[in-house]
Amino acid sequence: MNPDRRAFLQKTGKLLVLSASASVAWEAIVAGRPETAENYKMSDHWWGMVIDIDVCIGCGNCVRACKVENDVPREPLFFRTWVERYQVTPDDLEHPTVDSPNGGYDGFPVQDKVDEKVKHFYVPKLCNHCHQSPCVQVCPVGATFVSPDGVVLVDKTYCLGCRYCVQACPYGCRFIDPRTQTVDKCTLCYHRITKGLTTACCETCPTGARQLGDLKNPKDPIHEFLRDHHVLVLKPQMATGAKVYYNGLDGSVR
């Protein structure tokens, strides 16, 4: 080989390696220090929720509180959390009658005629904060993600409003905010839980049907609840890694 060419290649190689490492170093400088929040370490938490259907009375407090706390559009069809009511004939689990008038925001109308053979119950729903979330997997721009503490969040400055995630969510938990044309969803009250408060829905639930839980905190009562009850997540066959655990979930619930 011509020694000149060798020298040239060596020089060029060194230059390439150096510029690559410089770009990595620059990236680290630009990124800044991680974990900037005071008194809150993301790696110490892994958030989830338990919902006890056996004590939910369908008062709609959670729906109203959520809309106030998170400035959700007040019109129907925009909900970060909502309550469904089920009517199931016990021998026909596959065809329940489900409705959710205004998501339960106004409470539920009283029904005078009651068929004694039919099973009645409420199911509160919200984002399941899946850690294998389909909505995160389909986002083309990295605008939705699972945070290091297990909350599925949306970067509103990055969202294009393409609606892929709205279709991907098996639980119907996302909507397009008509004011910003970006996607919106339950943040598990991230601004509250990182300050040591519970979510607005759990704060206002009168029967304790909803309880926020930190699965990484060994002292959290959620562990006791999960041990003592037969819990299930919604659509376990989808393998989404959902972290909202339902106690008393009927087989008819979709």
Place this chain on the structure above:
Amino acid sequence: MSGWLKDKGHLARMAGLFAFGITAFLVFRWVMVPPGFGLYGHYRAGALDDARARPLQYAGRAECEGCHTDIVEARQGSRHARIGCEACHGPLIKHAQAPTEIKPTRPDGRVLCVRCHETNPWKPKGFPQVKVADHSDNGPCTACHKAHAPKIS
């Protein structure tokens, strides 16, 4: 040309082109990718702070109980003891921040009590329910039941 660049003009041009391409890519990337992107994953790390920055509306029960110790006492042992204050009184962070200037309005029992306690087949069997129309002669619930300790003794 002499030296190592003799007859290597085409290589020099190529290297120049590469250098320009790489620099252009790095500059483009630096302009387009926001700070913190990729720090925790394929997203902007600052989005976590954005989510954290939302103002509170509900103060939280601990905040209320710091001042209203008389109510804590009144609720002790009652069936309403475990209910968060703002479940009935509404979001009151503004009252918590300025207790004298901003006073909460008293909730309407005919709406609030009924919402939970009206008979409805969807409600769990053990939950105390009444047919409000037959129960109270349309009087205020609080004429007989104290909201903080509802049992009539």
